[in-house]
Amino acid sequence: MDNAYPKPLTIHWVSTTDSSEFTLLSWALTHSSLVALDAEWKPVRSQTTQLTDSDQDQDRTFPSVSLLQLACRLVEFPPDLADSTQFNQDDSVVFLVDLQSVPFASIYGQLKEMFVDENVLKLGFRFKQDLVYLSSTFCSHGFEPGFDLVEPFIDISSIYHHLQQRLTARKIGKNSKSLATICTELLGVSLSKELQCSDWSQRPLTEEQQIYAAIDAHCLLEIFDIFQLKVDKEGKSVNDVDMLGFPNLSLGLKEVLQRPTACERIVHSRVGEASSIVGATIATEFFKSEISMDMVVSGSLCRQTAPLKESLSRIVSDYGSKILLSESDKKPKISKKKGKKQPKPSLNGKPKGCDGVDDWQGLPPWESLNGGDGCPKFLCDVMIEGLAKHLRCVGIDAATPHSKKPESRELVDQAQRERRVILTRDAKLLRHDYLLDNQIYRVKSLLKNEQLLEVIQTFQLKISEDSLMSRCTKCNGRFIHKPLTTEEAIEAAKGFQKIPNCLFNKNLEFWQCMDCNQLYWEGTQYHNAVQKFINICSLGE
Incomplete structure (x- = not known):
């Protein structure tokens, strides 16, 4: 039951530091203007049901992140690879970083610098929880203080809110739409979430899991493209008929954005809900680069991010925010137990809930x-x-x-x-x-x-x-x-x-x-x- 994501993705699996994929990741983190972020983890199960409350409180911990997804929009291709076919049509590249295999020391510094680089706009969907778990995972491996700041940052749910509010030309309240719903309305794609709760600690991951994880990050870039196009159009003319040049403001988001003139870079496709993500493709031959690990070690790939282009700078100025974790965010929440009420009897005398x-x-x-x-x-x-x-x-x-x-x-x-x-x-x-x-x-x-x-x-x-x-x-x-x-x-x-x-x-x-x-x-x-x-x-x- 196959249906395709609008764009074929080249997915780079990063599991060792001596691979060309890791080298390309290092390049991308220092030569990107946009980085979309997501993470997968396995929930922690309490094994302390017979312990005292104080023992249980000490044993509480955050889930451990086992996979980090990064979809990077490059501002520059690696040397001698400007015509490489290993990149997507929108100059983006998708990485799946296996945190169960990659040494934390090899990526901690790069991630921390990228998170606060003012020339890299970070995107996420309700990413604060992911950041809490990611920071805790690195701290548990000795890399204190983990990650406590991501800036500049834009949440995709906020982008959706701005798009919807301006389309309807009236003030609307905040919404809690899921990423799948947002993708359906903005991209015309039914994003299946069937694999969301699968076991992300098992290796090897299935092909479907890898595709699901890659699309979860890359679709954030696609949604941002729509938002940037709208902002650019508004900046050119105050008399634009509407957000994408269409006269009817009463149309819904999905109908408006499905018009062929909306954005040539975005391919729209109606797909069924049944496992829609599996039509995307994973490259069978990984990127083979002439960039060497020596270049990484010698500092040739030090941070070289160029200043953001004017349109991105304007978006950051008007809509950018940050994620700042407090000390309380870094501690697992402990629910306060209330006194138990006596269960009410049912019709046959048995208490409900027993x-x-x-x-x-x-x-x-x-x-x-x-x-x-x-x-x-x-x-x-x-x-x-x-x-x-x-x-x-x-x-x-x-x-x-x-x-x-x-x-x-x-x-x-x-x-x-x-x-x-x-x-x-x-x-x-x-x-x-x-x-x-x-x-x-x-x-x-x-x-x-x-x-x-x-x-x-x-x-x-x-x-x-x-x-x-x-x-x-x-x-x-x-x-x-x-x-x-x-x-x-x-x-x-x-x-x-x-x-x-x-x-x-x-x-x-x-x-x-x-x-x-x-x-x-x-x-x-x-x-x-x-x-x-x-x-x-x-x-x-």
């Missing part, structure tokens, strides 16, 4: 003895929508709430009407008086793969290879039983979904959801997903 509800016992509502059809059905609340998609991938009926912010009673009523078990991580939801027996289960695991296994084991679900990828991950619908030919798929996709031209001569079978009409095909991502869930569910054993 082990009988939290750990599950009895027959679920879909069992025939309870009047059901015997097919497992779940309702995943908004806190664990990622689990819903995982359940759909293994063929389990997993719905989500009808409204985006449902009241607790709405959630319970929907589950009761559809004979579903509510899956949640919200302990408060367990205490509602109007819950029926065996209507809710609190998921304990944090990661989606482990949540999936927990639900399978708790409810003794039967998973087979034939059931894998048999439901629509977008809406939970079933696929049409008969596969579509390429010709039928092209006809079905008209005005609805884009099918990459490269699929037309591969004689693939296409499948269509009976509910939302989303089209899928058995491409590389499909087979990778099948193998992934075979491994997770141990189906081959």
